[in-house]
Amino acid sequence: MSAEATVRRAPRGGLRGRASAVLFRRAWLRAVLLLSAPGAWFVLIYLAALAILFVSAFWRVDGFTGKLVHAWNVDNFRQLVENPTYRTIALRTIGIAAAVTVTDALLAIPFAYFAARLASRRLQAVLFVIVLVPLWTSYLVRVYAWRLILAKDGIVNWALHGIGLGSVDVAYSNWAMWIVFSYIWLPFMILPVWVAFERVPASFLEASADLGARARTTFRRVLLPLVLPGVVAGSIFTFSLTLGDFITPTLVGGAGSDFIGNVVYRNVGIASNVPFAAAFATIPLLVMAVYLAIARRLGAFEAL
Amino acid sequence: MTGTRVPAREERRATLAPAVRVSGLRKAYGAVVALERLELEVLAGEFFTLLGPSGSGKTTTLRLIAGFEAPDDGAVELDGVDVTRRPPYQRDVNTVFQDYALFPHMTVAQNVAYGLMVRGVGRRDRAARAAQALQMVRLGDLGERKPVQLSGGQRQRVALARALVNRPRVLLLDEPLGALDLKLRQEMQLELQRIQRELSERITFVYVTHDQDEALAMSDRIAVFSRGRIEQVGSPREIYEHPANEFVAGFVGTSNLLEEDGLRVTVRPEKVELLAPDAPVAPGLRREPGVVRDVVYLGSVTRYVVELDRGETLVALRQNTDVAVAAAPDAERGRRVLLAWSPEHANTVAAGDDVEHVEEEG
Numbered sequence: 001m002s003a004e005a006t007v008r009r010a011p012r013g014g015l016r017g018r019a020s021a022v023l024f025r026r027a028w029l030r031a032v033l034l035l036s037a038p039g040a041w042f043v044l045i046y047l048a049a050l051a052i053l054f055v056s057a058f059w060r061v062d063g064f065t066g067k068l069v070h071a072w073n074v075d076n077f078r079q080l081v082e083n084p085t086y087r088t089i090a091l092r093t094i095g096i097a098a099a100v101t102v103t104d105a106l107l108a109i110p111f112a113y114f115a116a117r118l119a120s121r122r123l124q125a126v127l128f129v130i131v132l133v134p135l136w137t138s139y140l141v142r143v144y145a146w147r148l149i150l151a152k153d154g155i156v157n158w159a160l161h162g163i164g165l166g167s168v169d170v171a172y173s174n175w176a177m178w179i180v181f182s183y184i185w186l187p188f189m190i191l192p193v194w195v196a197f198e199r200v201p202a203s204f205l206e207a208s209a210d211l212g213a214r215a216r217t218t219f220r221r222v223l224l225p226l227v228l229p230g231v232v233a234g235s236i237f238t239f240s241l242t243l244g245d246f247i248t249p250t251l252v253g254g255a256g257s258d259f260i261g262n263v264v265y266r267n268v269g270i271a272s273n274v275p276f277a278a279a280f281a282t283i284p285l286l287v288m289a290v291y292l293a294i295a296r297r298l299g300a301f302e303a304l
Numbered sequence: 305m306t307g308t309r310v311p312a313r314e315e316r317r318a319t320l321a322p323a324v325r326v327s328g329l330r331k332a333y334g335a336v337v338a339l340e341r342l343e344l345e346v347l348a349g350e351f352f353t354l355l356g357p358s359g360s361g362k363t364t365t366l367r368l369i370a371g372f373e374a375p376d377d378g379a380v381e382l383d384g385v386d387v388t389r390r391p392p393y394q395r396d397v398n399t400v401f402q403d404y405a406l407f408p409h410m411t412v413a414q415n416v417a418y419g420l421m422v423r424g425v426g427r428r429d430r431a432a433r434a435a436q437a438l439q440m441v442r443l444g445d446l447g448e449r450k451p452v453q454l455s456g457g458q459r460q461r462v463a464l465a466r467a468l469v470n471r472p473r474v475l476l477l478d479e480p481l482g483a484l485d486l487k488l489r490q491e492m493q494l495e496l497q498r499i500q501r502e503l504s505e506r507i508t509f510v511y512v513t514h515d516q517d518e519a520l521a522m523s524d525r526i527a528v529f530s531r532g533r534i535e536q537v538g539s540p541r542e543i544y545e546h547p548a549n550e551f552v553a554g555f556v557g558t559s560n561l562l563e564e565d566g567l568r569v570t571v572r573p574e575k576v577e578l579l580a581p582d583a584p585v586a587p588g589l590r591r592e593p594g595v596v597r598d599v600v601y602l603g604s605v606t607r608y609v610v611e612l613d614r615g616e617t618l619v620a621l622r623q624n625t626d627v628a629v630a631a632a633p634d635a636e637r638g639r640r641v642l643l644a645w646s647p648e649h650a651n652t653v654a655a656g657d658d659v660e661h662v663e664e665e666g
Contacts, residue, residue, distance in 0.1 A: 203405035206372050209392040210399045211419035211470065221422070225409045 050285075057279035066272060076279035086263070090283055093260045096174060097242035100181040101235045104189035107182070108234060109227070112190055116197035131187050131194075139184070143251045146180045147171075150252065172254025180252050181242050188237035196230025197223075232295045239291060243284040260284055321384050323348040323474050323508040324369060329378035331364055338364040340532040342378070346474075347525075349506035351497070355519040356529030357555065362512045365529075366476050369510065370399050383473060393422075397474040398467035402482055404459045406451040412438070412462050413447035419470040437469035438462075440499060457488045461495075468499070474508045481518065493522050516556045520544060528552045544572070549654040558619050567652050575649040576620035578608055579642040589644045594618070599636045608636070610643055618643055 023030055057076055062069050080086045115127045134142060149155045150171045157167040170176050200223060208218040246261025253259075260280055267277035324346040331339040339361045346352040354362035367373050369380055371392035379388045387395050398419070406415050413434050420430035438444050441461035451459055460480060467475055477496075481489045500509055513519055519526050520540040528535045528543060528551070536548040547553035550561060553570040560571045577589075585591050597617070598609035601624075608620045620643060 201403065201405065203401050203403055204407060206370075206392070207399070207401060207405035207407075208418070208422075209372075210370060210397075211422060211466070212393045213418075213422040214393055217422050221418075222407055226407075 053278045053281060056275050057282055059275040061273050061275060068274065076276045079276070080279060080283070086280070089258050089263055090260060090280075092174065092257070093243060093284070094287055096177055096181065096259075097239050099178055100185060100242045101189075101238045103178070103182040104186050104238045105193075105231050105235060107186060108189040108193045109231065112193040112197050112227075112230075113223075115190075116194050131190050134184075135187055139247070140251075142184060143180060143248055146176070146183065147252055150176050150179065172252065172257070174253070174257060176252040176254075177249055177257060180248050181238075181245070184248070185238040185241050188241065189231075189234035192230045192233040192237075193227060194230075196227035196233075200226050228298065232298050236292065236295060240284075240288050243287065321348070322346055322381075323350070323383060324352075324510060325381040325384075326365065326369070327379050327381070329365070329368060329380070330376045331361075331368060331373065332376055337532055339368075339375070342532070342534065344527060344534065344537075346508060346510055348383075348473075348508055351500060351509045351511065351522055351524045353511045353513060353519040353523040353526045354529055355513060355516060355526050355556070357514055359531075360529035361532040362514075362529045363478060364532075366399075366478055366510065366512050369474070370397055370476050371395050396472050397476055398470050398472040399476040399478065400460075400463045400467050400480045402479045404451075404463040406459055406462055406466070408451055410450075411447065412443070412449050412451065412454070415451065415462060416447075416466045416469050418466065423470075433469055434465075437465040440468070440502070441465045441495075456484055457492065460484065460492060464496075464499070468503070468507070471505065472507065474510060477509060477511045479512055479514070481515075482513075489518070493518060497522055520556070526556075528555060530555070546651055547653055553651070553653050560618050561653075562616055562618070562650070564650065568655050569650045569652050571618070571645050571650050573607070573619040573621040574605075575645050576618060577644045578610075578620045578622055579644055581640045581642050583642060585642065585644050588647070590647055590650065591642055591644045592618070593640065593642050596636050596639045596641055599634070608641075610641060612643070 023033075056068075058072050058074065060069050060071060060073055060075055061067070080090070115124060119127060147154075151157075152167075152169065152171055154171070156170075160167055170179070204222055204226070205218055208222045209215075213221065244261055246259055246265050249257050249259040249262055260283060264277040264281050267273045267280070322345040324344070326342055326344040329339050329342040329344075330337075342361070342365060344365070354365055356362045364373070368375050369382075371380075371387070371390060371394075375388065379386055381387065382396060406412075407418065410418070413431070416437050417430045417434040420433060425433070435444070435447065438447055441464050443458060443461050443465065446454065446458065446462075451462065454462065460483075463480070480496075481492050484492060496509070500507065511519075511522065520543075523540055525537060525539055526543050527537045530551050536543060536552045538546075543552060543556055547556065547559075547570060550559065550568060550570075553559040553561070558573050560573060560576070562569050562571065579585065581593060592612045592614065594610040594612040596608055597611045598607075600607040600609075604624060605621045606624055608622065610618050610620060612618060
């Protein structure tokens with residue numbers, strides 16, 4: 001080794017040099033600097049809004065003047081529980097969100113398995129784009145497209161009629177919502193499941209086969225438990241996105257297919273009953289909180 | 305392929321069919337030929353090592369025996385039965401993987417019992433056998449832990465127990481000690497040999513490594529691989545003392561190649577005596593004068609690199625019994641010396657096409 005190769009690095013002086021040295025030594029200071037802006041946004045806008053939402057759920061609107069009355073009461077919640085209409089709406093929302101989640105999981109698992117483990121590199125790239133392309137187009141355009149597809153004289157019935165299978169009447173129903181939601185949120189399920197499949201080393205599958213397991217047993221005993229956190233992560237997206245939606249129910253659900261979001265929307269915009277809207281909006285919040293607690297126990301967040 | 309195929313235990317060959325026989329095995333990945341017409345026989349109960357640099361085809365051979373991949377041509381026989389077309393789960397072999405491949409969502413005990421479970425062994429029976437297997441690798445009390453809670457050496461033992469609990473005819477080990485540090489590796493080498501000895505029915509071990517010391521220390525026989533071919537098969541002693549060609553001489557130990565009477569010969573460094581230029585040499589010894597070019601102190605020995613007057617370079621090892629020599633290696637540099645060795649230690653070797661190796665990922 002030559003002597004020139006070992007040039008001594010002079011310590012950097014000046015304020016900047018000292019500041020960087022201080023930052024290098026103190027991890028907490030770096031954390032403070034990195035998190036101050038997003039932290040402020042989170043606390044001021046997000047948490048504050050949530051707090052106000054929750055507090056206002058315990059207020060009421062004066063029926064005569066239409067003004068907000070800051071008097072503590074639980075009338076809004078009592079109405080939610082006692083009025084069968086709202087109960088139906090809440091159950092419909094949660095039920096369809098659950099159905100959509102299950103459907104997407106059932107579609108995503110085989111697709112993601114193929115994409116992550118069987119497809120060639122090139123095919124993987126193509127599949128990745130195919131999964132993402134719908135997300136580049138407007139949500140509204142896609143929902144309207146489904147209106148045309150599912151309509152009484154739409155593509156589905158035209159095709160069914162063409163092959164002599166009669167027709168189905170799914171337009172403007174819960175079925176239509178289930179189909180459209182499943183389609184719209186599918187990419188949000190596929191991507192985490194895909195990643196989960198990719199993270200399972202090939203040697204695990206070889207080890208399972210080596211120890212005597214057929215493909216089916218390997219899938220059930222090794223692969224599925226290891227990708228389950230990915231499925232749960234995806235289901236958080238599909239479930240919560242469906243839970244909070246009000247556009248798809250309006251456009252493809254038709255009359256009598258209200259979601260919680262629709263009721264909230266009308267109470268804020270038309271009825272001007274913000275406290276009741278706030279009370280109803282806490283329902284999906286509670287459902288999600290329970291769901292996330294369960295997901296956490298399943299180890300879903302280790303796969304995120 | 306110039307394999308002198310002399311088994312370590314002559315008597316065994318006469319009585320037992322080979323546990324593994326590989327014939328005409330060929331495997332290519334696109335344009336890269338990983339194995340070229342491989343012939344190999346592993347005897348029952350043997351500790352057989354596939355030794356070679358990365359990309360030499362040793363791991364491919366192991367994977368073809370396990371059934372993870374199908375050969376382009378040729379056959380794999382286990383106990384005389386052709387299993388070439390069988391999937392891994394229909395072969396009576398088990399593998400210890402280089403990365404251990406322990407299932408992270410199962411406990412150690414569940415991992416070890418996995419093979420028994422998928423084969424339908426009853427719950428109580430498999431718990432007992434798993435516990436026994438863990439006992440054998442001295443991890444008896446760690447059954448309830450998850451693999452992430454274990455050290456590398458412990459995971460290695462679990463992988464071993466998981467494979468052995470099924471009592472396979474052949475155990476395949478793919479560089480199982482590669483990720484461990486030297487001390488632990490040497491410990492596990494002894495441990496592996498002990499376990500093979502202690503098994504009531506002796507299991508055939510086929511062991512893949514690129515570490516020549518490991519191969520020499522553990523094996524009954526070694527097959528030296530290079531570029532998809534076997535260069536030599538033999539006992540550690542045969543491989544080291546009588547390398548068949550330049551590649552084997554260079555890969556297993558230091559080669560010390562010389563040209564003698566138009567032949568290529570190799571002398572192991574520890575067989576070369578280092579003498580003063582005017583020292584008397586016993587009759588019958590080969591002698592070559594030269595200059596010390598480099599001296600490396602290695603603890604128990606000192607390595608001398610000597611440039612011979614006739615042009616070649618030889619390495620000689622000297623035991624560090626004399627503290628004075630060991631203490632001042634720098635003073636030795638440039639000194640004139642005489643190298644001497646007995647002709648019986650000079651092996652004639654076949655010239656390889658080249659000794660240098662193309663490193664490929666295998």
